Amino acid sequence: MSSPFSTMATPIFRNNPVLVQVLGICSSLAVTTNVSTGLTMGISVTAVVALSNLILSSMRNWIPGKIRMIVELVVIAVLVIITDQVLKAYAFDVSKRLSVFVALIITNCIVMGRVEAFALANKPIPSLLDGIGNGLGYGAVLLLVSTVREIAGSGTWLGMQVVPQAAYEAGYSNMGLMVLAPGAFFLIALLAWAQTEFLLRKGGK
Amino acid sequence: MEDSLLKLLVDSIFTKNILLVFFLGMCSFLACSKKIKTAIGLGAAVTFVLTIATPVNWAVYNFVLRPGALSWTGNAELAGLDLSFLTFITFIAVIASLVQLVEMVVDKYSPSLYAALGVFLPLITVNCAILGASLFMVERNYTVSQSAVFGFGSGLGFWIAIVALAAVRQKLEYSNFPRGLRGLPGVFIISGLIAMTFMAFGGM
Numbered sequence: 001m002s003s004p005f006s007t008m009a010t011p012i013f014r015n016n017p018v019l020v021q022v023l024g025i026c027s028s029l030a031v032t033t034n035v036s037t038g039l040t041m042g043i044s045v046t047a048v049v050a051l052s053n054l055i056l057s058s059m060r061n062w063i064p065g066k067i068r069m070i071v072e073l074v075v076i077a078v079l080v081i082i083t084d085q086v087l088k089a090y091a092f093d094v095s096k097r098l099s100v101f102v103a104l105i106i107t108n109c110i111v112m113g114r115v116e117a118f119a120l121a122n123k124p125i126p127s128l129l130d131g132i133g134n135g136l137g138y139g140a141v142l143l144l145v146s147t148v149r150e151i152a153g154s155g156t157w158l159g160m161q162v163v164p165q166a167a168y169e170a171g172y173s174n175m176g177l178m179v180l181a182p183g184a185f186f187l188i189a190l191l192a193w194a195q196t197e198f199l200l201r202k203g204g205k
Numbered sequence: 206m207e208d209s210l211l212k213l214l215v216d217s218i219f220t221k222n223i224l225l226v227f228f229l230g231m232c233s234f235l236a237c238s239k240k241i242k243t244a245i246g247l248g249a250a251v252t253f254v255l256t257i258a259t260p261v262n263w264a265v266y267n268f269v270l271r272p273g274a275l276s277w278t279g280n281a282e283l284a285g286l287d288l289s290f291l292t293f294i295t296f297i298a299v300i301a302s303l304v305q306l307v308e309m310v311v312d313k314y315s316p317s318l319y320a321a322l323g324v325f326l327p328l329i330t331v332n333c334a335i336l337g338a339s340l341f342m343v344e345r346n347y348t349v350s351q352s353a354v355f356g357f358g359s360g361l362g363f364w365i366a367i368v369a370l371a372a373v374r375q376k377l378e379y380s381n382f383p384r385g386l387r388g389l390p391g392v393f394i395i396s397g398l399i400a401m402t403f404m405a406f407g408g409m
Contacts (some may be wrong), residue, residue, distance in 0.1 A: 189394045
């Protein structure tokens with residue numbers, strides 16, 4: 001049995017949910033045009049994954065196998081509704097910009113995937129840690145992608161001007177492609193490539 | 206001025222493609238695009254579910270959930286209710302039951318397609334494209350005919366995109382990719398290129 005620390009740490013890099021397990025791609029592409037939405041989304045997803053893992057894992061011995069999916073969906077949906085209401089109350093601007101993507105955490109494969117693959121077979125505390133680890137791994141990718149996209153696409157980071165005004169006067173212009181869909185695809189591709197290459201080298205040919 | 210239905214249809218298929226512009230339904234897009242045949246089957250199933258689910262959810266939202274939506278009952282107390290916080294959970298329930306229906310129909314009439322789609326048929330329930338389309342419909346205040354057209358168009362857009370990707374992937378199966386690019390990263394680059402071509406429809 002792996003230690004609590006490694007349960008939490010492996011999904012952050014080695015078994016990253018987005019890059020290796022291919023879960024939750026939809027939202028990691030859609031909300032990363034700037035850092036503030038990416039960060040909010042990362043935190044929300046971490047909260048939902050961790051809590052749903054904890055709740056469903058403590059319920060795992062009482063859920064009948066046949067209606068498993070429905071029970072899972074109900075728990076996840078309730079958690080997402082709470083997250084949505086909290087965001088609306090305390091971070092209205094960001095929640096407006098995230099629009100439907102908060103609701104789409106329900107159908108985010110990370111949540112369902114981790115519940116099915118981990119929480120239903122493990123005790124509550126390791127499940128909670130697994131949830132947090134996967135949420136953080138997802139958040140890390142979001143942060144990375146949104147940082148690159150915001151700096152290259154709008155010249156800002158978290159709303160602060162990063163590219164100096166002088167550069168614009170010297171003929172520099174923002175890279176429009178980064179804000180649009182294809183930019184996100186290429187960035188994730190490069191990240192996943194770098195990560196696979198790293199693991200291949202490390203693991204010995 | 207309201208957009209015409211035809212414009213909405215073309216928009217949702219090409220310039221506002223739900224998959225390549227809004228990134229909804231990515232998981233099945235990546236996982237089910239190894240073979241053209243599976244892609245066609247999944248595309249058909251998604252289109253079908255989307256076309257039905259969007260107007261049904263429209264009805265549920267406008268007659269039950271919206272603030273003041275229950276006024277048709279004539280009961281003042283009910284008319285004052287705002288159930289919109291239940292939107293997500295209701296939509297998911299509607300979609301889940303519709304998917305169940307589609308699953309039974311496909312199983313009965315085309316067992317080979319059923320076997321090919323495998324786990325991805327029940328997973329349409331958690332396909333973001335379907336829930337996403339319903340939520341966009343609420344956010345953009347579509348009428349019932351608009352939401353039906355939007356659902357159908359989004360489904361078609363998904364279908365075209367997934368078949369296009371599957372066609373490219375099938376061709377690339379035996380090509381000599383760099384080792385680290387094989388699998389997922391390569392697929393992302395192809396999807397990026399497809400997304401760029403779809404952008405061209407928007408007159409970029």
